[in-house]
Amino acid sequence: RLQFAVIGLGRFGSRVAEGLYQQGHDVIAVDVSREAVEENSDRVTAAICGDATRPDVLASIGASEMDTVIVAIGDDIEASVLVTGLLSQGGCKKIVARASTDLHARILEMIGAHEVIYPEREMAIRLVRSLASPTIRDYVPIEEDLEFVQMTVPPAFVGKSLGQLDLRRKYNVTVVAVHTTDAESGAAKTVVPTAEYVFLAQDTMWVVGHRHDLEKIEALS
Amino acid sequence: RLQFAVIGLGRFGSRVAEGLYQQGHDVIAVDVSREAVEENSDRVTAAICGDATRPDVLASIGASEMDTVIVAIGDDIEASVLVTGLLSQGGCKKIVARASTDLHARILEMIGAHEVIYPEREMAIRLVRSLASPTIRDYVPIEEDLEFVQMTVPPAFVGKSLGQLDLRRKYNVTVVAVHTTDAESGAAKTVVPTAEYVFLAQDTMWVVGHRHDLEKIEALS
Numbered sequence: 216r217l218q219f220a221v222i223g224l225g226r227f228g229s230r231v232a233e234g235l236y237q238q239g240h241d242v243i244a245v246d247v248s249r250e251a252v253e254e255n256s257d258r259v260t261a262a263i264c265g266d267a268t269r270p271d272v273l274a275s276i277g278a279s280e281m282d283t284v285i286v287a288i289g290d291d292i293e294a295s296v297l298v299t300g301l302l303s304q305g306g307c308k309k310i311v312a313r314a315s316t317d318l319h320a321r322i323l324e325m326i327g328a329h330e331v332i333y334p335e336r337e338m339a340i341r342l343v344r345s346l347a348s349p350t351i352r353d354y355v356p357i358e359e360d361l362e363f364v365q366m367t368v369p370p371a372f373v374g375k376s377l378g379q380l381d382l383r384r385k386y387n388v389t390v391v392a393v394h395t396t397d398a399e400s401g402a403a404k405t406v407v408p409t410a411e412y413v414f415l416a417q418d419t420m421w422v423v424g425h426r427h428d429l430e431k432i433e434a435l436s
Numbered sequence: 437r438l439q440f441a442v443i444g445l446g447r448f449g450s451r452v453a454e455g456l457y458q459q460g461h462d463v464i465a466v467d468v469s470r471e472a473v474e475e476n477s478d479r480v481t482a483a484i485c486g487d488a489t490r491p492d493v494l495a496s497i498g499a500s501e502m503d504t505v506i507v508a509i510g511d512d513i514e515a516s517v518l519v520t521g522l523l524s525q526g527g528c529k530k531i532v533a534r535a536s537t538d539l540h541a542r543i544l545e546m547i548g549a550h551e552v553i554y555p556e557r558e559m560a561i562r563l564v565r566s567l568a569s570p571t572i573r574d575y576v577p578i579e580e581d582l583e584f585v586q587m588t589v590p591p592a593f594v595g596k597s598l599g600q601l602d603l604r605r606k607y608n609v610t611v612v613a614v615h616t617t618d619a620e621s622g623a624a625k626t627v628v629p630t631a632e633y634v635f636l637a638q639d640t641m642w643v644v645g646h647r648h649d650l651e652k653i654e655a656l657s
């Protein structure tokens with residue numbers, strides 16, 4: 216049972232607070248808006264109406280003893296930076312702060328945030344990669360140029376088994392899951408494929424590999 | 437070279453517009469705010485100041501001929517729903533709309549959005565899963581209960597090779613990447629491991645599996 220504080224109950228903050236509370240942890244939420252506090256009071260351990268840029272408000276919730284404090288203030292960059300700075304000076308073990316712009320993210324790192332989260336940027340990157348390619352349905356960057364993508368199965372793979380295709384050796388990619396339809400019921404299902412799995416025409420596959428290796432498979436379609 | 441329109445140039449919309457333009461596609465951006473239009477005018481093909489809830493504004497940019505239209509209006513739910521409805525009536529091939537709440541997402545689907553994106557919710561889910569567990573660093577839900585997580589390597593795995601551990605057969609999970617340090621330079625690097633890879637103590641691994649199988653590995657730490 217961990218102790219969390221969430222500062223700012225906008226769309227992002229309220230979902231983080233509620234999610235942690237539902238996992239059975241203690242969650243103290245703070246927001247300047249009385250309406251936001253009332254809306255979330257039954258989804259957290261305690262919801263407090265107050266201005267987190269004031270050191271006495273942070274002290275009153277025992278922010279420096281928490282396992283993690285999440286600063287989820289988006290539009291008001293000054294408040295977000297000030298709150299992060301106060302938490303860092305107060306010796307907070309782990310500070311996760313949400314950034315709205317590149318500049319905001321750099322300031323948060325400089326002032327002591329241990330982790331910076333960027334909801335809009337992450338989702339924009341995922342969307343752009345899947346919109347700009349006819350075969351990619353979803354995309355998650357792992358590190359450097361290693362990617363995790365959901366893509367349609369090239370026609371050349373249909374009717375062949377994973378063992379026959381030997382994708383790890385030939386293309387240096389790993390198929391980790393296949394989204395297919397059940398032969399009897401026709402319902403959609405996801406399987407972790409073995410070497411004997413044979414691709415169907417409408418299948419999509421979740422594949423991990425480097426960008427230049429995945430592009431070779433995209434080009435087959 | 438695809439044709440895109442992006443309606444609404446907030447944090448999310450402006451990043452999607454810029455990302456698609458940088459990939460070499462045509463991007464028409466629309467926003468009611470003159471400031472947002474000026475800020476983005478050099479990052480898209482054309483930026484137009486106008487109210488997208490007016491049918492003549494959508495007609496003037498040829499929205500129904502576009503490959504995809506992205507409705508990136510967040511706070512103003514009525515405008516987002518109205519614009520999505522007008523695009524759907526106009527026969528738009530693909531509409532991707534951003535939702536702020538569960539109710540908003542359901543209305544967008546009912547009114548004709550082909551894909552609904554939820555930046556705050558997706559990122560909140562990822563953050564909650566990694567904060568609530570001592571061994572998980574990052575988490576991406578794939579489908580149903582199939583997950584893709586970055587987790588610390590349990591002490592029992594250190595000094596053993598992937599082939600020896602035989603994780604696919606014993607735990608039904610697939611290790612797709614390992615984040616480690618280079619023996620000579622000490623620099624961080626990510627590798628797609630072969631069966632001969634031997635785990636080091638500080639390694640973290642990206643693993644795909646069902647939630648209940650991954651929890652068995654979490655419990656080893």
Ligand SMILES: Nc1ncnc2c1ncn2[C@@H]1O[C@H](COP(=O)(O)OP(=O)(O)OP(=O)(O)O)[C@@H](O)[C@H]1O
Binds near residue numbers: 224225251266288
């Ligand atoms: N100094 C402060 N102390 C406490 N709460 C604050 C403070 N400043 C802003 N907030 C609260 O933080 C919440 C989220 O902030 P904001 O509106 O800046 O972000 P947002 O980008 O709209 O968030 P989201 O995208 O998550 O909806 C709001 O509910 C706001 O009342």
Ligand SMILES: Nc1ncnc2c1ncn2[C@@H]1O[C@H](COP(=O)(O)OP(=O)(O)OP(=O)(O)O)[C@@H](O)[C@H]1O
Binds near residue numbers: 445472509511512
């Ligand atoms: N009817 C409309 N026509 C065109 N643009 C609009 C309309 N209504 C709102 N917008 C624009 O959409 C943009 C984003 O909208 P909004 O402020 O509602 O979302 P947001 O949640 O703050 O976005 P983000 O989180 O991406 O910053 C704003 O720049 C706003 O001017």
